Amino acid sequence: MQKQEEKALDGVRVIDFTWALAGPFATRMLGDHGAEIIKIERQDGDLTRRVPPFPERSGVNRGGYFNNHNRNKYGMKLNMKDPRGAEIAKKLISKSQVVVENFGSGIFERWGFGYEELCKVKPDIILVSMPGFGHSGPYRDQIGYGQTLQAFSGWFDLTGYPGHPPSGFSFAFSDYLSGGFAAVMTLAALKQWRKTGEGCYIEIPQFEVLVSMLGTNFLDYFVNHRAPGRSGNSLPPHVRAAAPHGAYPCKGEDRWCVITLFTDEDWQAFCKAIGTPPWTRESKFTTILGRLENAEELNERVGSWTLNHTPDEVMSILQNAGVAAGAVREIRDLVDMDPQMKHFGFYVEAEHAELGKRLFENTAFRLSDTPGKINWAAPLLGEHMDFVCKEILGMTEDEINQYIIDGVL
């Protein structure tokens, strides 16, 4: 039997200079699984400490956005513009395995924290750098915000309804893609380090992550010269036959259920599940080619059936017949009602030093022997200064106080 407390990354220390979302999401994954994440913040704190929602009143320690993305981390303030601050950071790095940063290109080097410099204090360090556009190339000095990167990389233009302006999407999906990819790379580097004792330097331009994740579209462009357009929820005809395939209106206000049929088998099962109404036997719907050609009318027919049922009824009727269908869950459904999310235990409580008991997203996957866990909420600004300065760096109370008076800590 494994002891409950053992974690996959026990003994790994990460010095985390990241801010905003992409970087903190990457280190959140590591922290959830036992890595000791020392989050280094400017003295006025990570930008997202100023981002809502705030319960009751705002404050750098009160934001739900920051809290959710920075749980399980140790909070440390440091003035990197003071040479003594940089020195303290280097001491910390000398006692760590990983350094992660997502500043604009050049900032880290300007501090004297280039890979070669870091190797001098810790020869086997793993440095993960997540610039917006990369450390070379004409856009090197451009500012890479997740939100605008998804417009610049092609994601935005393809998301929306045919014949309408791009809808884009109302959240920074890009930060999760590049943050997740950075976690993959960091773990691969850690695996190599564990095996060989060697560190490495990894550059992950967030722009390139986003472009790579539309890779099939680019192959299609280079091979077939295809310039794709927006297609809503439909699959383009050059990709795959799928009809019905989309979100259908259900009983209730603005409620929807997704239905996706691919094969003729799916269609037979679908017809049976909805009671084989006469229209399903019309010749224009009995073949795949017919269903594709008459997709608009088909969607209306399907929609007139779904409208009589709640999304959960539609899902359950169709899934019981073996058809891939799913309610379009809103966030309140996921948190309050979805039985599968409850079964998994996806939303869990943890105690925050100022906000009290709060709800968190759990880790999205579960390792049988070393499951991740929310041990504590996000740190207050500088909450773990004592732990970091005394226990890791061995500073005395007097030294710490002097640094505080001098504005270094």
Place this chain on the structure above:
Amino acid sequence: MKNIQDNHDPHYGVSRNNMMSENKKPENLLAGVQVLEIANEMGQYCGKMLADLGAEVIKIESPGGDSSRRIGPFYKDTPSAERSLRWWYHNTNKKSITLNLKTNDGLDIFKKLIKGADVLVETPEPGRMEGAGLGYGVLSELNPRLVLSCITGFGMNGPYCKYKASNLVGAGMGGMMSIVGDQDKPPIAPCGEAGYLTVCIFGAIATLLALYRQEAIGKGQLIDIPMQTCVASCLEYAFPYYAYLGTNLKRMGSRLQSFGPGKNTFCYPTKDGGYVYGVTSAPPLDWMEEEGMVDDLKEDERLWYDWMYRIEKEEHVNDVFSRFVKTHTKKEMYDQLLEKRSVWSTVRTIEEVANDPHLRERGFFTEVKHPDLGQDITYARPPAIIDGKVGRLRPSPKIGEHNEEIYSGRMGMEKEEIIALVSAGVI
């Protein structure tokens, strides 16, 4: 187009013992890691990430080829199992063997393969692997080091575990569709395969966590990776807004949730039918002023320097900004926004990104030889540069391309055995 630097070990399939004894840095981060993959379209990007990092990923396909080879787009729009561009992209650097797991011979061979593997990535139908005697209990007895990564729609147990999933079902059930799309139209998913991509990234993270642990204690584990929870982890503002304020955020078109729901960012049309993505808090004000387009803002000084205030007065500010964008072409906006290092950006098409000067200079789109076609094909390379080098891209395998290498070379099967197994429909 630049060719990527070839840093691949020419002795592909170098034995694990060799790797261990050498005390120098291997060329690839995951060199020596052996992965088996039984994955449909839902899970292939996970294996791709591992293969691109140098793991030996052996895809097990049913004889005749995996059904996902039937998904387009296709090379020159001519469908064939070896010409799916989707398959090409999602299976770079992998090997392929064919094996019929519904036969006893197939099961025997599979169990032998398991003994040498570090990881099995699978997208199992619920209960099917257990039914075939291939559940985690059996496999881990054969090989205690084995990491079993199960990528599914809804998880390995629970009320929906038997439900079928597709990319769209994952995006819907994970909550992502409820925050994408226009309010007066149905919810939509982000383009492409957002649900599949998300579960695959999380799947690779989970697999590597278990591999790190395996390296430390010599034991593998079972990993449950549901698309629904992975997608639900990527909703940004929606979760904290509901958890902290009880606000149920929903789709609001291209207006991003940022500094408050639906604030701060907008899509403005250009003079010639293009679009610009603008951030209210950080507009290129100097440029607008040069062109005399911001006089309206000057009436209220705060609008000039207080970005929080600008967000409050979004209606007025947007009016000014969209009038400005409308006076320019997309090309002008692109040039000037870069020139001025603005966070605003043009909404670019695939064609524009494919011809991007920055990506060209960085050698991002790279030529990969496809000997059977007698031509080089341009791919997006993996987006990480490790110690200054990018990994080599080998084209995806043909159906059973590595049968001989694995069955005969590695497992030592005789020619007659292989013929017997092929003729009996086992491989």
